[in-house]
Amino acid sequence: MRILIVKLSSLGDVVHSLPVLVDIKSKFPDAQIDWVVEPAFASLLQFNSSIDRVIVCSLRDWTRHYFDASARQGVRSFLKELRKIPYDVVIDLQGLSKSALISRCATLTPKGMRVAMANQTDGSSYESLTRWVSNLAIELPKKIHAVDRGRLLCSKALAYELANQLDFGLGANLAHLQTKTDPLNTAKPSTVLHKDQVLLIHGTSRADKAWPLSHWIDLSKRLITSGYEVCITYASDTEQEFVNELMTNVEGLTLWHKHSLGDLSNLMRNCFGAIGVDSGVSHLAVALDLVHVQIYNFQTEWRTGPLHSPYQTSIYADPTPGVDVVWSAWLNLAKRKQLK
Numbered sequence: 001m002r003i004l005i006v007k008l009s010s011l012g013d014v015v016h017s018l019p020v021l022v023d024i025k026s027k028f029p030d031a032q033i034d035w036v037v038e039p040a041f042a043s044l045l046q047f048n049s050s051i052d053r054v055i056v057c058s059l060r061d062w063t064r065h066y067f068d069a070s071a072r073q074g075v076r077s078f079l080k081e082l083r084k085i086p087y088d089v090v091i092d093l094q095g096l097s098k099s100a101l102i103s104r105c106a107t108l109t110p111k112g113m114r115v116a117m118a119n120q121t122d123g124s125s126y127e128s129l130t131r132w133v134s135n136l137a138i139e140l141p142k143k144i145h146a147v148d149r150g151r152l153l154c155s156k157a158l159a160y161e162l163a164n165q166l167d168f169g170l171g172a173n174l175a176h177l178q179t180k181t182d183p184l185n186t187a188k189p190s191t192v193l194h195k196d197q198v199l200l201i202h203g204t205s206r207a208d209k210a211w212p213l214s215h216w217i218d219l220s221k222r223l224i225t226s227g228y229e230v231c232i233t234y235a236s237d238t239e240q241e242f243v244n245e246l247m248t249n250v251e252g253l254t255l256w257h258k259h260s261l262g263d264l265s266n267l268m269r270n271c272f273g274a275i276g277v278d279s280g281v282s283h284l285a286v287a288l289d290l291v292h293v294q295i296y297n298f299q300t301e302w303r304t305g306p307l308h309s310p311y312q313t314s315i316y317a318d319p320t321p322g323v324d325v326v327w328s329a330w331l332n333l334a335k336r337k338q339l340k
Helices: 011-017 019-027 039-045 059-064 069-082 097-105 146-158 173-178 213-225 237-249 261-268 280-287 323-338
Strands: 002-006 032-037 053-056 087-092 108-117 136-138 194-201 229-233 254-256 271-277 291-296 312-316
Touching: 002 097, 011 019, 011 039, 011 146, 011 280, 019 032, 019 146, 032 039, 039 053, 039 261, 053 069, 059 069, 069 097, 087 097, 087 146, 097 108, 108 146, 136 146, 194 213, 194 280, 213 229, 213 237, 213 323, 229 237, 261 271, 261 280, 271 280, 271 323, 280 291, 291 323, 312 323
Parallel strands: 002 032, 002 087, 032 053, 087 108, 108 136, 194 229, 194 271, 229 254, 271 291, 291 312
Antiparallel strands: none
């Protein structure tokens, strides 16, 4: 059976969709799975042993430069790659018009079908075109976690029972990055587990999800005093400015310079834990099964926060959680992990 998954972005959404690979492969070991994704997130998928082909879709660039010859050539090349193989099932996990159009462009086998969500779920974007271009639109519970939404859709599309165990499938797959790192990146990810390393995940695409600098300073000092090696990184100029400010106020921080997503994932998997705001990298820390405290300024932790792990939790407060409550949660989780 050949399956195409369409989940273009964002990082958090892609991470939340990873368990469907483990679910499908556990029920259909011989299934061949391809995935359409935006370039920024391809490196997270390209070494995943459950995926046969990662099809990169630069839709945003093509739309922005629609009249450029290079953009038109990019579209033609993408469609050629997309249509290279006919699929038995095309599953739109995005639920937007752009993902619906991509699903429609894919080639089906004679008995193939396109599957999509039939309705919007609480807190998630949805555009009705996705159901109209599908052969099968599946109704989902209105209130459902982002991880469960994708898993339930795929289980109904392929008619299998969901396992109770949640597995993002990153542990073994990221080991491939030891030898296949980004050729443009000089980082050399280590295989050594740093039992005292804690990554602070401060960056977010929305300013209203951020945690105050003063809180990060206070938390960093507590971690360092407790014997942890505190690591920080950045993905943009704005985040780099924040990192510089934090390093000015706190001595002894370990800076990870800007990495590809694949290499960052590999560095993270060797950490003991992470503390972060509601962001894609923070969700990645959850998927990597790190000890993790996730900080929420909005009461949406039920939809995207950690699930079922005894070493992970989400903390919500309005306007933002204080350092004491985050620190207390970290100490409890870290102790639980160390006593395992």
